[in-house]
Amino acid sequence: MELFVISEEPEYSVQVSSHNVEKGGTITDHIRKETTSLVLQGLLIGPQASNYKQRLVKAMNEGKLLQYTGRNMMLNCVITSLRTAHNNSIANGMTFTMSLKQVNIVQPAYSKLPPKKKAAVKPKSRSGKRNTSYRPVPETHTARPGQSLMDIARYFGIPESMIRIANNVIERTAKPFVEGAKLLLGLSKKKKKKTMPSGGGGGGKQYMQDR
Structure with a gap:
């Protein structure tokens, strides 16, 4: 997209950390560089002026990475603000003020975890425990x-x-x-079952007692 830019105002700044000390002034112990910003002022004119405005607003809302090339160059920048002015001096367009800010792209670093090792499991024995003290007694x-x-x-x-x-x-x-x-060995003898005689003929009741 081509823009009619009237002025470019780059800004370079750092952040300074200061602390008060007892019986003295302030000390500075840390300086951090801020990202570069650029303020553009220009015109959006012609039949595509409204379309250009909508494209700039969409790029700002989506945080789209842009590249600006003019008197100054800025790579990997985003639009932080856009302001337009509509007056009777410009019949087929508008003036704009746009702020760009450079961003630092950081690639996330991932480290692969080592593959999981399966724990060694001893196979189960189906034989069970054997009683070595038992010895069968033959007859x-x-x-x-x-x-x-x-x-x-x-x-x-x-x-x-x-x-x-x-x-x-x-x-x-x-x-x-x-x-x-x-x-x-004294294990071949079998006990004889005792039977109780039925009383009063064949039609009487019989009782058996477990011992």
């Missing part, structure tokens, strides 16, 4: 060389008296059995 046992009645009872974890009763051994003895002798 019979074949005597091994040097095994006594006490040794067999301790090996299977059963009372010694149970083995003596099952094999008709009356006296306790530490003498080993003959190798290859088969011994009952």
Whole structure:
């Protein structure tokens, strides 16, 4: 867009931080440079004057980045204010006063996070815990060389008296059995169920009691 500019007024400024001190004047400890501003005065004339005005207002409202080139140059600037004057001296246009301000463009810096590491999980075992202290007791046992009645009872974890009763051994003895002798371990005997006779013939009631 071409503008008819009459004057350009650039402004350069800094911001000074001052503090009062006891028994003295003020001290300055910090100076910060302000961004450059530029004030333009000119004319918008011709059949496109109203259109140019609307375009400038839209660029200001949207904060659009502009570039101005004239007696002075300003890159990356925005319109901060626009004022127009309409009088009888200009029949086909208007005068304008526009303020530009330079802005600093900063690119945001992003740092990629490291990929998430999956925690090492030990696979579950389906076998479960095994009881190594349990040893199944068979009904019979074949005597091994040097095994006594006490040794067999301790090996299977059963009372010694149970083995003596099952094999008709009356006296306790530490003498080993003959190798290859088969011994009952006292687990093959089954209890007989007791039945209660029905009273008064076949038509009477029967009762069973759990023990």
